[in-house]
Amino acid sequence: MKKSGIAKKVFSVASVLGLCASMLAGCGSGGGSKPTLKVYSWGEYIDTSLLRDFEQEYDCKVIYETFDSNESMYTKLQSGETYDILVPSDYMIERLIKEDSLQPIDWTKISNASNLADDVMGLDYDPDNTYSVPFFYGNVGILYDTTVVDSADLSEGWELLRDEKYANDIYMYDSERDSFMIALKALGYSMNTSNTDEIDKAYEWLLEQHSSMNPVYAGDDVIDNMISGNKALAVVYSGDGSYIMAENEDLGFLVPEEGTNVWQDAMVITKDCTEVDLAHKYMDFMLRPESAYANTVEVGYTSTVAESRDKAAKEDFAGIDSYIPDMSRSQDEVFRYQDKETKAYFAELWTKVKASN
Amino acid sequence: MKHYVKMVWPYVIWAALIIVLPLLLIILYSVTKNGNELVNIQFTLENFKRMTEPVYMAVFIKSFELGILSVVICLILGYLLAYFIAGFQEKVQNLLILLVTIPMWINTLLRTYAWISLLSDNGLINSFLEMIGLQPLNMMYTDFAVLIGLVSDLLPFMVIPIHTSLCKIDQSLIEASMDLGANRFQTFWRVTFKLSIPGVLNGVIMTFLLSISTFVIPKLLGGGQYTLIGNLIENQFISIGDWNFGSAISVILAIIILVSITLMKRIDKDEIEEE
Amino acid sequence: MRKHRIGQILYIIVCFTFFYLPILVTMIYSFNSSKSLTKFESFSLRWYENLFTSHDIMYAVWVSVSIAFLATIVSTILGTLTSIGLSKNRKILKEIIINVNNVPIMNPDIVTAIGLMILFSSIHMEKGYLTMLLAHIVFCTPYVITSVYPKVRGLDPNLANAAMDLGATPFQALTKVILPMLKEGIYAGVLLAFTMSFDDFVISYFVTGNGVSNISIIVYNMTKRTNPTINALSTIVILVIAITLILVNVIPNVAKRRKEHKSVT
Numbered sequence: 001m002k003k004s005g006i007a008k009k010v011f012s013v014a015s016v017l018g019l020c021a022s023m024l025a026g027c028g029s030g031g032g033s034k035p036t037l038k039v040y041s042w043g044e045y046i047d048t049s050l051l052r053d054f055e056q057e058y059d060c061k062v063i064y065e066t067f068d069s070n071e072s073m074y075t076k077l078q079s080g081e082t083y084d085i086l087v088p089s090d091y092m093i094e095r096l097i098k099e100d101s102l103q104p105i106d107w108t109k110i111s112n113a114s115n116l117a118d119d120v121m122g123l124d125y126d127p128d129n130t131y132s133v134p135f136f137y138g139n140v141g142i143l144y145d146t147t148v149v150d151s152a153d154l155s156e157g158w159e160l161l162r163d164e165k166y167a168n169d170i171y172m173y174d175s176e177r178d179s180f181m182i183a184l185k186a187l188g189y190s191m192n193t194s195n196t197d198e199i200d201k202a203y204e205w206l207l208e209q210h211s212s213m214n215p216v217y218a219g220d221d222v223i224d225n226m227i228s229g230n231k232a233l234a235v236v237y238s239g240d241g242s243y244i245m246a247e248n249e250d251l252g253f254l255v256p257e258e259g260t261n262v263w264q265d266a267m268v269i270t271k272d273c274t275e276v277d278l279a280h281k282y283m284d285f286m287l288r289p290e291s292a293y294a295n296t297v298e299v300g301y302t303s304t305v306a307e308s309r310d311k312a313a314k315e316d317f318a319g320i321d322s323y324i325p326d327m328s329r330s331q332d333e334v335f336r337y338q339d340k341e342t343k344a345y346f347a348e349l350w351t352k353v354k355a356s357n
Numbered sequence: 358m359k360h361y362v363k364m365v366w367p368y369v370i371w372a373a374l375i376i377v378l379p380l381l382l383i384i385l386y387s388v389t390k391n392g393n394e395l396v397n398i399q400f401t402l403e404n405f406k407r408m409t410e411p412v413y414m415a416v417f418i419k420s421f422e423l424g425i426l427s428v429v430i431c432l433i434l435g436y437l438l439a440y441f442i443a444g445f446q447e448k449v450q451n452l453l454i455l456l457v458t459i460p461m462w463i464n465t466l467l468r469t470y471a472w473i474s475l476l477s478d479n480g481l482i483n484s485f486l487e488m489i490g491l492q493p494l495n496m497m498y499t500d501f502a503v504l505i506g507l508v509s510d511l512l513p514f515m516v517i518p519i520h521t522s523l524c525k526i527d528q529s530l531i532e533a534s535m536d537l538g539a540n541r542f543q544t545f546w547r548v549t550f551k552l553s554i555p556g557v558l559n560g561v562i563m564t565f566l567l568s569i570s571t572f573v574i575p576k577l578l579g580g581g582q583y584t585l586i587g588n589l590i591e592n593q594f595i596s597i598g599d600w601n602f603g604s605a606i607s608v609i610l611a612i613i614i615l616v617s618i619t620l621m622k623r624i625d626k627d628e629i630e631e632e
Numbered sequence: 633m634r635k636h637r638i639g640q641i642l643y644i645i646v647c648f649t650f651f652y653l654p655i656l657v658t659m660i661y662s663f664n665s666s667k668s669l670t671k672f673e674s675f676s677l678r679w680y681e682n683l684f685t686s687h688d689i690m691y692a693v694w695v696s697v698s699i700a701f702l703a704t705i706v707s708t709i710l711g712t713l714t715s716i717g718l719s720k721n722r723k724i725l726k727e728i729i730i731n732v733n734n735v736p737i738m739n740p741d742i743v744t745a746i747g748l749m750i751l752f753s754s755i756h757m758e759k760g761y762l763t764m765l766l767a768h769i770v771f772c773t774p775y776v777i778t779s780v781y782p783k784v785r786g787l788d789p790n791l792a793n794a795a796m797d798l799g800a801t802p803f804q805a806l807t808k809v810i811l812p813m814l815k816e817g818i819y820a821g822v823l824l825a826f827t828m829s830f831d832d833f834v835i836s837y838f839v840t841g842n843g844v845s846n847i848s849i850i851v852y853n854m855t856k857r858t859n860p861t862i863n864a865l866s867t868i869v870i871l872v873i874a875i876t877l878i879l880v881n882v883i884p885n886v887a888k889r890r891k892e893h894k895s896v897t
Contacts (some may be wrong), residue, residue: 002847038842048688063843064688065852071596077385080597081841082754083475168495210582216498217581221473227668230478230497247667349591352412354582355419364717365729368710368773372732375770379747380735382754411837414847438647441640453644456878460651463658463874467866471654481657491725510648572739573833590742600750607743611746614738617653 002317035109035275036059037282040076041087043068044266045136045300047084047291054285060278063186069175077101084112084273085282089265090125091177091335093132096268096304098337103269109280112287117306119327123264124334133283136301138238139325139332140178141255143245148232149252158186159255160207161233167213171234174217177348178261181208182235185258196345203349210353217354226251230238239265241322243300260333265302335344363436386604402604410413413589413606420585422627423500427507432557434508435515439556442516443523469506469577472498476502476578498580506578509569512569515560522556523549541546558625560619570610586610641768655870662863667870677863685717687866695761698845700829703768707825710769711776712818716810718777719784736771737778746836749777752839759841767839774819775828783817 008083043066051062061312067073070092076085096102107113110133111253120134127306138249143162148169153160161182172179183202193199218225218234226234230258236244241253267286269279285291292305297314303322309324317323327342338346377482390399390565407413407543442453443525475481496502532632534544570586586606665676684690718726736744748767751761786812795805811818833848840849847869851862 046684053685065841065843065845068853069596071598075595075843077755078758079749080756132826148393170580215582218498219576219581221577224473225477228477228479275668344597344599345477347592347599348412351416351584355412355415355584359715361713361806362720364713365721365725366717368714369725371710371773373728374820375748375751375766376732378733379744379751380739383743383747383748400706403671403791416734428893434647437643441644444640452878456648457651457829459870459874459877460655463655463866463870464833464848464851465831466848467658467862468654470851471657474657489784509654512647512651535711566738568742570742572742587740590736590740590746595748600746603746605633606748607740618738 006343020311034320035278036063037061037085037186037254037275037278038063038065038071038083039085039087039282040065040067040083040084042066045087045265045295045299045301048295050286050291050294052071054282057285058118058281059236060275062166062282071188082272083270084275084279085134086270087265087266088268089335090123090251091337092268094125094337096270097126097131101271103271103273105269105283106131106280107274109277110284111289112284112305115287115289115305115307115309117293117304120170120304121265123262125264126266132267132268133287133305134264135286136296136299137238137262137264137304137325137327139254139255140173140181140235140237140260141241143228143234143236143241143323145228145232145250145251146252147250154252154254154279155257157254160254160256161186161211161215161313162213163213166232169232170211170215170229171264172215173235174219174354176346178235179217179350179353180346181261181335183209185256185260186260190337191261191333194342196215199342199345199349203353206349206353207356210356214333237285238322239299239302239323240302242302242317242320245320245322246317253320255322255326257331259329259333262327262334264334286302368451368603372541383607387608388605389601404602405609407602408609408611410584412608416584416586416589420587421428423503423507423575424565425506427511428561428565430508431511431515432502432561435512435560436519436553436557438512439516439519439523448525450520454517457513457516459511465510466573466577468510470579472506472509473497474500476505485594486578488604500579502578503575503583506568506574507571509568510574511564518556518559519553520556522553522559527553555625559622562621565617566614569614575616636868655697655866658863659867659870662860662867667860679860681860681866683864685863688845689847689861692845692847692850693765693865696830696848699761699765699846701766703772703829704822706808707772708818708822709778709820711773711825712780712811712814714773715780715784715817716806716814717776718781718839719787720789733774733777734779735774737774741771741832741834742838748835749838749862759839761837761842763841764836764844764846768832768834771832771835772825772829775819775824779821779824780794780814780817783814787813793811 037060039062041064042349045066048064049063054060055062067076070088073086073088074095082123086096093102107129113133117136118119118136121129126132132275143155144156144160149160150164153163153165160166161172172182180199180202183205184191184193184198187198187201187204187205188200189195195256216231220240221246222234222236223240225231226236226244229248229250238253238255241251245251245253267283269276273279286295287305289305289307292308293311295301296303296308297316300317302325304311313323361512387404388400388402390403408417438457440500442450442457445453473480476495477483478495478497480497482496486493530548530552531544534548535541539547570587572585572591575596576588577585590603590606590610593606597603660672662679663675663677664672665678666673714729716807717730721729739747745767748770749762757763764851791809791813792802792805794801795809800808832846832847833852836846837849837852840846845853854862
């Protein structure tokens, strides 16, 4: 009985692919009985070669997974997944502390703790750094194209995002927390408010902006778009701003006077962690000046390690003022934990803003 | 064949555990409140009620418009392509169909990213337009971009079933029709098209399914303001964490799809019975 | 007739441009020396170098390919056996199975994904390679059944009996008589299952864990910054698939296929 063509087709495709894969993958799933550390962090947030160095130095295995928002990280945790180390943001850490999901840090095991800059320690979400080891930090501002935006308009602050001169020419950040932060600050309220009147006014602000400015609510695609200079204004995190400005010289970074969000992402150890010692070693390793320097240069976000930060500011991000955010402005705030109702209210209003016509 | 009747049991057990059970779980979530703990379960229809709010209705309507539009475009483009391909010799046909299938093997996300670099404001198409002295177009983050992305992703799913059913048509029927005095158009409409309806329906169902529930393509090409049902569900599960409301939307979406498909299948049956 | 043909050929070319333009762009920019996806600076192989030294990507390739393989094999066997068993079953059971089988096909990916995620977490199954494989079998098997079952219905029910009357065991009748007659349906199912599994993003994304990612997940996670490394990967995938398919399809098959076709009509 002769074999049909498709059979051969399938089998050859399959075997070629399989062959390639096995050649390419090589020692894909080695490891054996070495101690294993599971780290869950933001995508593109590390110089991955450091992980291999760490593995070699401590003869262990690091499983490194990434998420794209604090919320998706939280959902994954809720679905029963366990990790040793997480690197979420401030308000999410506060939530995890409240829910009793974290272990206190044993600072005596972190010899490089003294490398951390003073102004990144003791933020409101974890005032004594009982649970968190700061990793990256920054603020939020408006990236503007100096060839399009009139420098006199910069004094408008956040209202620049409603200046009809720049209608159809802006990127907002597609996240309810960040967008409401802008509206609330522009109106002179706290970004951590749970007062529904204030939130409703912020909603009106955003709704009005949606209809008059027709903004694009972008995610991380804003980075490529701004490097190519596609639009005049974009709301970005300072770290992304530094990275973009290093690639495109025609851009400036505005931190509005009304105040903005200062944020921090920190390493925390979960209650599920069994390799507590190794987890501390990992954190200590990341605080070494050479590791921190490699990370900040790779990613563009501001390092919490003073020495590495200053070196990067002088060499790699020279002339880019967004690289070192000013942590001393009293009008700036850190995001705090939101109760369930406020969070749901924000989410619902945000869906309405985006779906309105 | 009676001997083999028992061979269905592994699948019955498998399906009950891993197809039916998850569905029941989703339904359970959709009619409960804060339903993560089985201890203090509370039944409610609140989640379904919420969906009647204008915002969410608008999202449903928009998804349908986009879904139907992309199916219609795929149908027209795909039918023509399948029909033309079917006119070639067997050998060429195989090659052409192969060429239609190859893109399906390449990651959808990757192809979508390539569209971004083509369509963006300073992208390749605009650079080309400027080079030949034309005005650049604003294409990214519009309906146009989303449709391009969807259609290029879904078209093969339309072309292949239509081509398959066109190939099955007995050429002598067409010759007979011509011999009996029908012109080319009549022959096409009354013979070829009619006989290809099963393929068309398969293609329509497949593309409709994929387009109505998509969330990655609109998110990447349409921007965050492009909220469709798929994005709504994703948001509820991933960023908002309201699994109950998310489940309720999923249930409604599943019901709508079930109903539409049943209707389409009925058309198919009616057509055949008419013959 | 000539004129028509030219119009048709033009149309086909336009459609294929539409299909292949993004792929071509992906391939071209995999050789770009800069990170940009819109400006081509100069020719370089740096992204290929990155690709082959990236442990993560290589592992993801392995996961994608091996899962697609295993899921295809399991779902083909499961789906084919079920289809054969189905045809002579009681009507009610048949209807139920067929409808249940349609669920993963008709349900939006995201709903299937969520359902499986909830299931795996409520039975506390550790997420990773195994959960991903199970999930892939869930959505691949129905495609096999929908391609094989119509062929089973088209079989002459007396065939197996005839074979058994002639002394074949039920197993022999199955492998020697029935399966060969279902060939086409099975191959179609295999192709569909493999394609679906290889390209899946949504379901894999929700059911994986423990650092197990397939190509789609890696791509999704990499896109925070454009990373042409992934273009390099897809260029290789495209080339491997295209060359294999074309070689296998064109060279040995042309003659055989024509013969087959003639004998059928």
